[in-house]
Each structure stands twice: as C-alpha cells, then as structure tokens.
Amino acid sequence: MEPGDARNVLTQLRRGTIEYCVLAVLAEGEEYAFELVRRLSAVDGLVTSEGTIYPLLSRLRRDDMVTTTWQESDAGPPRKYYRLTPTGRRALSGFTEEWTRFRDAVDELLVGGRGPSKGAQGGDRGQ
Amino acid sequence: MDSDAAQKELVSDYLERLRAAGSSLPSTRREELVAEVREHIEDATRAEREAGNTGAAGVRNVLERLGPPEDIAREALEQEPAANVHQPPPPQNTNLRDISTVLLLMFGGLLLGIGWVVGVALLWSSPRWQTRDKWLATLVWPFGYAGVFILGGAMAFVSTSASVCSSSPAVLAGAPVHDTCTESAFSLPGRFGFLIFLVIVIAPVLVAVRLLRTPTTPAGN
Numbered sequence: 330m331e332p333g334d335a336r337n338v339l340t341q342l343r344r345g346t347i348e349y350c351v352l353a354v355l356a357e358g359e360e361y362a363f364e365l366v367r368r369l370s371a372v373d374g375l376v377t378s379e380g381t382i383y384p385l386l387s388r389l390r391r392d393d394m395v396t397t398t399w400q401e402s403d404a405g406p407p408r409k410y411y412r413l414t415p416t417g418r419r420a421l422s423g424f425t426e427e428w429t430r431f432r433d434a435v436d437e438l439l440v441g442g443r444g445p446s447k448g449a450q451g452g453d454r455g456q
Numbered sequence: 457m458d459s460d461a462a463q464k465e466l467v468s469d470y471l472e473r474l475r476a477a478g479s480s481l482p483s484t485r486r487e488e489l490v491a492e493v494r495e496h497i498e499d500a501t502r503a504e505r506e507a508g509n510t511g512a513a514g515v516r517n518v519l520e521r522l523g524p525p526e527d528i529a530r531e532a533l534e535q536e537p538a539a540n541v542h543q544p545p546p547p548q549n550t551n552l553r554d555i556s557t558v559l560l561l562m563f564g565g566l567l568l569g570i571g572w573v574v575g576v577a578l579l580w581s582s583p584r585w586q587t588r589d590k591w592l593a594t595l596v597w598p599f600g601y602a603g604v605f606i607l608g609g610a611m612a613f614v615s616t617s618a619s620v621c622s623s624s625p626a627v628l629a630g631a632p633v634h635d636t637c638t639e640s641a642f643s644l645p646g647r648f649g650f651l652i653f654l655v656i657v658i659a660p661v662l663v664a665v666r667l668l669r670t671p672t673t674p675a676g677n
Contacts, residue, residue: 336570361494362492363495363499363500366496367500367503370521376521377523378521378523378524378527378528379496379521379522379523379536380493380523380525380527380528381523381527381528381533382490382520383492383493383496383528383664384489384528384531384532384534384535385531385535386492386538387485387488387489387532387613388535388536389539395607404502405498405499406495408495409492431664
C-alpha cells in the first residue's frame with residue numbers, strides 16, 4: 330500500500346464522519362459557529378480546513394439535522410446559534426452505534442495481537 | 457506592525473476569492489456563506505489578539521486555518537442540491553464559423569457553386585449539429601438561393617413550353633382548343649408559383665434559424 334493511499338483513506342473517513350462530529354458537539358448543547366469550529370479543530374487531525382465546516386452546517390440545516398437561532402451577544406453583533414433537532418439526534422445515535430461496531434472490528438484486526446505496538450517495528454509482522 | 461488597512465485588505469481579498477470561487481452558487485447562498493466566513497474571521501481574529509497575536513500575523517493565522525477559499529467554495533458546491541447550483545449556460549457563441557456555414561449554404565451557390573460546397577463541408581465537419589440537421593440543411597438548400605434561381609429559370613422555361621404547347625394545337629386545330637391547353641398542368645407554376653416560391657424562399661430562412669439556435673454543446677451532457 331502506498332503511503333498516499335492511507336492519507337486518502339483518512340481524508341475520506343474525515344469527510345464522512347465530520348458531520349456526526351458536528352452533531353456530537355451540538356448534542357452537548359447549542360453553540361455558535363465559531364465556537365463550534367474551534368472545538369472541532371481542537372481535536373487533532375479532524376479538521377484540515379476550518380472554512381469547510383460552514384457549507385456542512387448549511388447542509389445540516391437544510392436536512393433538518395440542526396436549527397439556527399439568532400441571539401444577542403455581549404461582544405459585537407448577534408450570533409447564529411446551532412441546535413440539534415430530534416432528526417439530528419436520531420441520526421447521531423444511529424451513526425454512533427454503527428461507528429462503534431466498525432471501529433471495534435477494525436481495531437480487532439489492526440491491534441489484536443499483531444499491531445505495531447506488539448510486533449517488531451516495521452519488521453516481519455505480516456507472518 | 458502592519459497597519460489596520462493591510463489587515464482589512466487581507467480579509468477582503470480572501471472574501472473576494474471566496475465569492476469568485478462560489479460564483480455558481482445561488483447568490484443568496486453565496487452571500488450567506490461569505491457573511492458566515494467574515495464573521496468567523498472577526499471572531500477568530502479577536503481571539504488571536506487576546507492571545508497576544510496582534511496585527512496581520514493574527515489575521516494570517518486565521519486565514520490559514522480556514523483553508524483556501526476555493527476549498528470552501530468547492531465544499532459548498534458539493535453540499536448544495538444539484539438543482540440549486542447554477543450551471544452557467546453554455547455560451548451562445550454562435551461563432552464566426554457557424555455563421556459562415558449558414559451564409560455559405562444560403563448564398564454560396566451564387567459564387568459559382570463553390571461557396572455552397574464549402575458551406576456543406578463546414579456543415580458536416582461541425583460538431584455542433586446532429587446528422588438529422590445536417591441532412592436537412594443540405595437538402596433544403598441544394599445550392600442555396602442559387603438553386604432557387606435555377607429552379608426559377610426552369611419554371612420559366614416550363615411555362616414557356618406550356619405556352620408553346622397551348623399555342624401550337626390552337627394553330628393546328630383552331631381557336632376552341634386554345635382553352636384546354638391553357639388549363640393544363642403546365643400552367644400550375646403560374647398559379648401556385650408564388651406560393652411555391654414563398655416556401656422555397658422561407659424554408660432556408662427557417663432552417664438557418666434552426667441551425668443557429670442549436671445549442672453549441674450537444675444536448676444531454
């Protein structure tokens with residue numbers, strides 16, 4: 330496998346999972362966009378271009394996963410707050426279940442006894 | 457330290473690039489996106505300043521984390537339902553070549569016929585028209601308007617023969633026969649000639665309009 334392939338897989342994984350990460354952050358309570366983006370980028374390796382979260386938020390709102398309300402802010406102009414809808418909550422719990430199963434399955438094969446952590450570093454772990 | 461104006465310019469350049477890259481988004485959606493990103497930049501720059509990163513360096517950090525505006529626009533286009541994305545209509549570049557083709561087909565026959573032949577060659581080598589239209593244009597314009605003149609000449613000749621026909625039996629058989637011969641089929645061009653002529657003149661114009669209104673790109677992309 331080329332190193333580029335692993336990067337590509339990660340890009341695809343990121344693209345596919347980021348919207349559920351947004352929903353997960355909002356599951357803890359409503360948030361305005363900048364703070365939401367900041368919390369997502371605080372997680373290492375999850376967001377490469379913060380700006381691309383905005384088109385995603387717009388789509389989530391159109392799909393009725395989130396709603397927005399304008400609220401006055403202490404500093405500066407009113408802010409748009411994002412809140413999870415019941416549809417969004419259902420989508421999140423459905424994905425969480427699937428993801429956990431998927432992650433466990435991959436982990437079992439990757440880490441279960443043969444992972445780089447236990448085998449020789451870059452050696453003959455394929456045997 | 458960079459001036460305030462330099463920071464403003466960094467931001468406005470960035471937003472301008474975003475707007476340009478998102479030009480095929482519905483305009484309300486595009487402006488909403490630009491407003492959101494602008495707001496983000498303001499919030500983030502404030503946070504940078506509070507962290508001690510004042511001046512243009514802070515703004516640069518913020519823009520770098522946002523990523524290239526082209527990426528944001530691409531993401532927005534991908535997230536937008538296809539129906540809302542404004543596909544720029546294929547430019548109606550009825551170009552010089554196409555106009556020449558049609559003009560040569562119509563009038564090229566008058567240039568010793570060569571012009572028409574060139575017109576047909578241009579017509580059939582053009583990717584713009586379908587085979588059906590190519591046949592239509594070739595057959596409706598046999599030699600273009602030159603064909604009309606040739607046909608007109610033939611009709612004049614035929615009506616001359618008709619009159620000869622009408623006169624010669626009359627001479628042979630006497631006056632009463634004269635009537636039957638003038639009502640023969642040969643006099644039809646005289647009666648319907650104007651109508652036929654109109655059709656012959658109008659048909660090429662209609663075909664010309666049809667050809668020039670054909671979209672430049674083949675249908676069903």
